[in-house]
Structure formats: C-alpha cells, structure tokens
Amino acid sequence: MSAATIRRVEPDAGPALLTEIPGPKSRELHARRAAAVARGVNCLVPVYIDSAIGPWVIDVDGNRLLDLGSGIGVTTIGHGNDRVIEAASAQLRRFTHTLFTVTPYEGYIRLAELLAAKTPGDFVKKTFLVNSGAEAVENAVKIARRHTGRRAVAALDHAFHGRTSLTMAMNHSTVPYGVGFGPFAPDVYRVPNSYPYRDGLSGAEAAARTIAYLEKRIGVDDLAAIIAEPIQGEGGFLVPAPGYLPALQAWANERGVVVIADEIQTGLARTGTWFGSEHFGLVPDLVLTAKALAGGLPLAGITGRAEIMDAADPGGLGGTFGGNPVAVAAGIAVLEELGTGHYFAEADRIGQTLRRGLDELALRYPEIGEIRGHGAMQAIELSEPGSRIPLTGLAAEIAGYAAKRGVLLITAGSDGNVIRFLPTLVTTDAQLEFAIELIGEALALHADR
Structure with missing residues (x-):
C-alpha cells in the first residue's frame, strides 16, 4: 500500500491491518537490526515504516497504522505535508x-x-x-x-x-x-x-x-x-x-x-x-x-x-x-x-475530543488518576485505584494492545505510568475516538485479571 493510495483513504477510515503486528517483513528487518544496530538504540514498537501521509504510517507489510505520537511531536502538521x-x-x-x-x-x-x-x-x-x-x-x-x-x-x-x-x-x-x-x-x-x-x-x-x-x-x-x-x-x-x-x-x-x-x-x-x-x-x-x-x-x-x-x-x-x-x-x-491559523483551532479541537473521551473512560476505570494537558498534548496518569501510587507497567500494556490493533501510542512519566497523546493536527475526531475505544478495551482486560 503506497502513500498515493493512502491519500485516497476516506478521512475517517480506521487502521487497515493485512498481517499481525509486527508483520513478517517487519520481523525480518528487526532481526537484521539486532545484528547491525547498537543495542542502546531502543525500539518501542518493532514495526518498520515504508511510507507515511497525514496521520497514517504504512509499514513494510502494507499495514496502515494511526500515528498518535508523531515521531514524539515532530510531524505536528501531518506526515508528508505538501508545502x-x-x-x-x-x-x-x-x-x-x-x-x-x-x-x-x-x-x-x-x-x-x-x-x-x-x-x-x-x-x-x-x-x-x-x-x-x-x-x-x-x-x-x-x-x-x-x-x-x-x-x-x-x-x-x-x-x-x-x-x-x-x-x-x-x-x-x-x-x-x-x-x-x-x-x-x-x-x-x-x-x-x-x-x-x-x-x-x-x-x-x-x-x-x-x-x-x-x-x-x-x-x-x-x-x-x-x-x-x-x-x-x-x-x-x-x-x-x-x-x-x-x-x-x-x-x-x-x-x-x-x-x-x-x-x-x-x-x-x-x-x-x-x-x-x-x-x-x-x-x-x-x-x-x-x-x-x-x-x-x-x-x-x-x-x-x-x-x-x-x-x-x-x-x-x-x-x-x-x-x-x-x-x-x-x-x-x-x-x-x-501562520494560516488553521492548525491552532485543530489543536484545540483535538484536545477537546481527547479530553471528552478520556473523561468518559475515567468514570469507568479508576486506574486513570488524572487527565492533563493543553491542545493536542494530552496525557493520562495511571495510578492504583483510590491512591496516587503509580501503576507501573499498565501504560506499556495499553500501548502494546493498541499497537497490535493499528494505533501507535507513546508512554511517558518518571514512573512509566503515563500515556501521552501527540497526534498530528490533521487527525480526525473519529480516529481519536477509535483510539480511545481501544484504550478502554485494554483497561477492561486489565480490570478482569
């Protein structure tokens, strides 16, 4: 699946997975990486990217994934911006x-x-x-x-x-x-x-x-x-x-x-x-x-x-x-x-959509101790219910669950108990809501254990 193909995807389309995550070509590249790249260069998600456009990254196996990390805040105005x-x-x-x-x-x-x-x-x-x-x-x-x-x-x-x-x-x-x-x-x-x-x-x-x-x-x-x-x-x-x-x-x-x-x-x-x-x-x-x-x-x-x-x-x-x-x-x-001014309103829209969906999750899952941020820079801190003791490990668990379903999330926090959202400013409400739904599924699985 090429970048040109992705340009024709409906704006609110979700991830499209052709293989498991990571797919066979990504796994092959990951083995080559281990032999050629220094061990200290970490890899959070062993999914190897072939192209990217807007809020999407497309891996070498043809899977289309929603990027809510933007290279840790780099591709703010979207992957492949024409200008x-x-x-x-x-x-x-x-x-x-x-x-x-x-x-x-x-x-x-x-x-x-x-x-x-x-x-x-x-x-x-x-x-x-x-x-x-x-x-x-x-x-x-x-x-x-x-x-x-x-x-x-x-x-x-x-x-x-x-x-x-x-x-x-x-x-x-x-x-x-x-x-x-x-x-x-x-x-x-x-x-x-x-x-x-x-x-x-x-x-x-x-x-x-x-x-x-x-x-x-x-x-x-x-x-x-x-x-x-x-x-x-x-x-x-x-x-x-x-x-x-x-x-x-x-x-x-x-x-x-x-x-x-x-x-x-x-x-x-x-x-x-x-x-x-x-x-x-x-x-x-x-x-x-x-x-x-x-x-x-x-x-x-x-x-x-x-x-x-x-x-x-x-x-x-x-x-x-x-x-x-x-x-x-x-x-x-x-x-x-x-300078066109459009992106500032989009950042506010994204912040409101994330806050609304995450607030709803917090009502169901007390592990969400706090939701914080401004604009398209939002986070949830995960704590032991009824306390502010960090729930170390849950953030990585949620990010792993989301990645296997086509959404890339990044963790953070000095105790590793925060999920941070850094979506591109061309990410739609429907795409954000899809990601929030996945986070809810992961929290439900955690609560059932």
Whole structure:
C-alpha cells in the first residue's frame, strides 16, 4: 500500500491491518537490526515504516497504522505535508550545503526573523540554528553562562533535555539515559517543580519551594539559568499549577538569572498556541525549538533577547550542519503553514475530543488518576485505584494492545505510568475516538485479571 493510495483513504477510515503486528517483513528487518544496530538504540514498537501521509504510517507489510505520537511531536502538521515537501525539494535542487558561517544564505535569516516574530515577548530577539533539541539546550546554557558570567544551571525535577553529556546531567531520570555514562557535567542542579497531582501545592506554594531550594542549595550569585519545559514531556506531560512559572520568572528576572523555556515538544501549535509558555504567562529570555520546526528534517533553534544572544564572541557559536539550507527551507514552510491559523483551532479541537473521551473512560476505570494537558498534548496518569501510587507497567500494556490493533501510542512519566497523546493536527475526531475505544478495551482486560 503506497502513500498515493493512502491519500485516497476516506478521512475517517480506521487502521487497515493485512498481517499481525509486527508483520513478517517487519520481523525480518528487526532481526537484521539486532545484528547491525547498537543495542542502546531502543525500539518501542518493532514495526518498520515504508511510507507515511497525514496521520497514517504504512509499514513494510502494507499495514496502515494511526500515528498518535508523531515521531514524539515532530510531524505536528501531518506526515508528508505538501508545502514542506515542495519547499525542501526546491532547495535540494539549488544547493544542499555551504555552511552559514562561511558563505551564508537568506533562508537562515528569514527563519530567524520568523522565530523572533512568533516567540513570546515584544523585545528585540536574535536566533542561532543547530541540528537537534539537545544541541539547542547545550548552546542555550553556553549563552546564558557567557552572558551572566555564572556557572550553575537549574533544571526541574521530572525534566528531560537530551542525551548529550551536559543534558544527561539535566535529566530527572538516570535510568536509562545516563546509566554507565558518567561522570556527568558539573554545576547542574535538579530542583523541585510543580506537580499538582502528587504534591497538591498551589503555584505560589510550589514556586516558593523551588525558590527556597535555589537560594539555599545553589546560591543566586552562581546561578546562570533556570531551564523549564512549560509542560514536561518525557516526565509525563506535567502541567504546572497556575502562577508557578511566572513566579519563577519574576524571581529570576530580579536577580539576573536567565530563564530558558525548552519548547522543543510544546512549541509550534502543539498546545493550541504558538508556544506552550503562552498558557502560563511565561515570557522567557531564551526559547528553544526543535521537533516540529522543520516537519521531520533535523533543525533546532535558540531564540532570545538580543543582548543575551550576542554575549558570545564571533566564532563562539556555530557548527557544520546547523541551519542546513534544506532543513531551513522546510522550517520556513512549517512556520508559514502554521501562520494560516488553521492548525491552532485543530489543536484545540483535538484536545477537546481527547479530553471528552478520556473523561468518559475515567468514570469507568479508576486506574486513570488524572487527565492533563493543553491542545493536542494530552496525557493520562495511571495510578492504583483510590491512591496516587503509580501503576507501573499498565501504560506499556495499553500501548502494546493498541499497537497490535493499528494505533501507535507513546508512554511517558518518571514512573512509566503515563500515556501521552501527540497526534498530528490533521487527525480526525473519529480516529481519536477509535483510539480511545481501544484504550478502554485494554483497561477492561486489565480490570478482569
């Protein structure tokens, strides 16, 4: 089944399975993978993809599966978006690489201008482009340290910022991301965050706890930056209590501490706004983008206050492939596509549909402890009924059940007890309702045991 065939599928058609999941060709590829690919490169669902379009991925066995993970938030505007493909293809025919720091090109400048216009804050901004989210985090820390002359960086509990040497030290979970990879980078501190479902604190109370830790355990004179995901991704789509992030920002602004918003997963219409920070009244000094930025091509950016971004000396920032012209062309196309305004309403629609269906499930299955999120970034946390003790293992069980029936779900949470929904913004209500029905079936099977 080709991508061209999928384009003709009725919008509300469900998954179409020709074989068991995984099918024989996927199993054959998985055996080859074991022999050729490093063991540390994990595989959640051993289904090997041949093509993709809209909300669908089509595997090598011809099975059509509904993708509710979008490559962990990458293909936000859908697989195979025509505008992105045309922009990248046109650039491929012109030139693929020159290195912007040697012989620059207009696309890089245009994308920087668009990011400056769309990120929160009405101050003058500048941008530096790199290849990946982890690179964006690393460079934001470099820039903040250079600007402030301080060394310490604070990351929040349950955070995930990448797999590089520095970002491993910033992650909440050492397992599996940091096992055996130490020693870790120094001057990185993990501090308490806001987790209303478990701590029961108001935004003001949670902020006071975080600030007390910052002042007593780190010291303001040494603190260069605080980095926060407006909604934590790998940590379980944790939504902070109202007022928490603005209180941290106010404290940091008064003390010259740089506020970095890791919008790698929350940014670019995912939550129904350009950036997740907008839901919380947060105006960061630096904003990090990646994932959805180039519709599947590797590209990331650091955008922020001009005086902070200009702290590094000429030559202090750069990289051979950062701001690759083909990826930049795709990034411009993504931002222009989002600029039509259509996708923000779609994110809100998806959020409402998911919330409505998941609320109904929660009435029947007390294992659903909390439903949370904004727009097309929703999650359920699974807990022992009548408590908030994590039900470790159930999320993976539900995801496995759904995959065998043609729906791809992703788990999350520091305790592995969260299912996160990151559908493309072209996913229909009927497709979402089909997925919710499968989750209900899996919960019913669990309850019967």
